[in-house]
Amino acid sequence: MYTADAGFTENLAAARAYLAEAGTLAVPRHATALDKPVGQWLTNCRRPDGLGKDPKRAKVRAEQLAAVDPEWNPAQLGWTVDWQRHHVGLQALLNAGAHVAEIVPGVTWRGDDIGRWLTRQRRDWHRLNAEQQTRLGALGIEAAPAPTLKTTSTSNGSKSGTAAAGAARGAAGFRRGLAALAQYIDREQRTVIPRQHTEPVVIDGQDHNVRLGVWISNQKSRRDKLNSEQLAQLADRGIDWA
Known part of the structure; x- marks a missing residue:
């Protein structure tokens, strides 16, 4: 008789096989190993009650997964599966002899563009x-130099504080929306977001509830007012209209 525990054991064996090849269980959702859909299985395991509703069984299963890869569930560490996988890819490239300066957009590892990801990490260092x-x-990575910001002055030579404050609020709101979007896409593996969906996200240790569906709709309607960097960040996360 095929039981849930037997299925878990078989998928766990597939996870071990994948780890032996890739060095991580930060698996793309479409990945397979030993003819098992290990990527989808791990995605399911990371969801609430994904290891079963029985607390004792769930605890044992979590321990079994942690024995394979202690960082099998990166959300517990404060970042996404996508971030974890790219970080492992960066380590692999450096261990293979690459220099940081050589890892530019277009340099890939197991299909992931590590160079493009690394550029984003340096650019968005303050968001990490x-x-x-x-x-x-x-690994020898540091923040990209801060861009020089231009300021505007009023007729009497004073800086426009109201405009600067408004821009800061807008930037903070975009940052929250982008973080929520990245988290949602990494978990659900899709960019179609129900308009009514609200995504809880933690930024700099603070909890936020982002009305993600509404936020995406608003960004699309005002895309002509987004700057090139914001559009690039949305495009990086698979938003086709950006």
Whole structure:
């Protein structure tokens, strides 16, 4: 008789096989191993009650997965599966002899564009949590130089504080929306978001509830007002109209 525990054991064996090849269980959703859909299986395991509703069974299964890869569920560390996989890819490239300066957009590992991802990490350094910054720093990665910002002045020579404050609020809102979008896409593996969907996200240790469906709709309606960097960030996350 085929039981749920037997199925879990078979999928766990597939996860071990994938780890032996890729060095991580930060698996793309479409990945397979030993003819098992290990990517989808791990995605399901990471969801609430994904290891079963029985607490004791779920605890045992979590321990079994942690024995294969202690970082099998990156959300517990404060980042996404996508971030974890790219970080492992960066490590693999460096271990193979590549220099940081050589890892530019277009340099890939197992199908992921590590160079493009690395450019984003350096550009968006302030959005990373302390542990992410530490891990990248250990590999010789640091923040990109801050761009020089132009300021506008009023007729009497004073800076326009109201405009600057408004721009800061807008940037913070975009940052929250982008973080929520990345989290949603990484979990659900799709970019079609129900308009009524609200995505809880943690940024700099603070909880936010982002009305993600509405936010995406608003960005699309005002896309002519988004700057090139914001459009590029949305495009990087698979938003086709950007």
